[in-house]
Amino acid sequence: ACCDDGHPFTDIIYEKAIGEGIAKITINRPERRNAFRPQTLNEMTRALNDARNDIEIGVIILTGKGNKAFCSGGDQSLRGSQGYSDHDSTGRLNVLDVQVQIRRLPKPVIAMVAGYAVGGGHVLHMVCDLTIAADNAVFGQTGPKVGSFDAGYGCSTMSRLIGTKRAREMWFLCRFYNAKEAMQMGLINTVVQLDKLEQETVKWSREILKNSPTAIRICKSALNAVDDGHAGLQELSGNATLLFYGSEEADEGKNAYLQRRRPDFSKFPRLP
Numbered sequence: 001a002c003c004d005d006g007h008p009f010t011d012i013i014y015e016k017a018i019g020e021g022i023a024k025i026t027i028n029r030p031e032r033r034n035a036f037r038p039q040t041l042n043e044m045t046r047a048l049n050d051a052r053n054d055i056e057i058g059v060i061i062l063t064g065k066g067n068k069a070f071c072s073g074g075d076q077s078l079r080g081s082q083g084y085s086d087h088d089s090t091g092r093l094n095v096l097d098v099q100v101q102i103r104r105l106p107k108p109v110i111a112m113v114a115g116y117a118v119g120g121g122h123v124l125h126m127v128c129d130l131t132i133a134a135d136n137a138v139f140g141q142t143g144p145k146v147g148s149f150d151a152g153y154g155c156s157t158m159s160r161l162i163g164t165k166r167a168r169e170m171w172f173l174c175r176f177y178n179a180k181e182a183m184q185m186g187l188i189n190t191v192v193q194l195d196k197l198e199q200e201t202v203k204w205s206r207e208i209l210k211n212s213p214t215a216i217r218i219c220k221s222a223l224n225a226v227d228d229g230h231a232g233l234q235e236l237s238g239n240a241t242l243l244f245y246g247s248e249e250a251d252e253g254k255n256a257y258l259q260r261r262r263p264d265f266s267k268f269p270r271l272p
């Protein structure tokens, strides 16, 4: 178990498997079916940042404590007219920031789902790169039933995943779907027995970790780029810059600047 260098975590458990390349973030509010409050999301942001910055980490697993729920969305008892509030009275919808953070994190994030992934918790699994579900998993949106909606990634990623007719069904009817149904719909990657969930998720993680980190990083940003518009292109292009910085051609420009001379790019080919 570990912490980043800030305050200790209360709403999540953050662990890193030393030498494995895997970080795990567990939402730790099982008495509320792992509903999140602003504090939970602030801690998730810190843990995700830590995992991003740790060059030993190549895969992040996101899960919920216990077998009853992955996450049941926003804590409805803390919902006010400006969003969700806990320590101060200012409401916020900071799950939206966490969704963006997961999308932009240049390492795969895997949702490991046992029990309910509903409401804002369902959107969280959808924005993860992969979802491994236990056979007791239940998926659904509840927003229109409880006076809410996620018209951002909650709608757009869903329609990409399962198609626009099915997405309308999930949002308009607010039905719950079991793991087998979710699998058939294309919402998730695989279903395993509950007692094999962690083992299977680690197996998938290890397979990813055998592959080229740069290739995975660029595939992730490319898979998101169209849907994320300019922000998606910016991220994808950042990878081009990152690779270019490793080249002799880019070095010539930097060195010429530092040596106060004209750069000489003549030896670099203008490839077809």
Ligand code: 1HA
Binding pocket: 031, 032, 033, 035, 068, 069, 072, 073, 074, 075, 076, 077, 093, 094, 095, 096, 116, 118, 119, 120, 121, 142, 143, 146, 148, 149, 150, 151
């Ligand atoms: O839509 C958004 C957003 C949109 C845009 C921007 C930001 C957003 C942020 C959040 C959200 C949302 O997440 S809206 C959707 C909120 N979530 C829900 O509507 C799900 C509510 N929970 C349930 O439907 C059920 O609890 C359950 C299907 C997940 C589990 O049912 P189960 O197993 O029968 O347990 P249950 O007895 O209902 O719950 C156990 C305890 O957990 C209860 O407390 P207790 O009576 O023991 O004191 C229950 O109240 C609590 N709990 C469960 N989910 C939540 C919750 N308390 C607060 N908030 C919850 N979400």
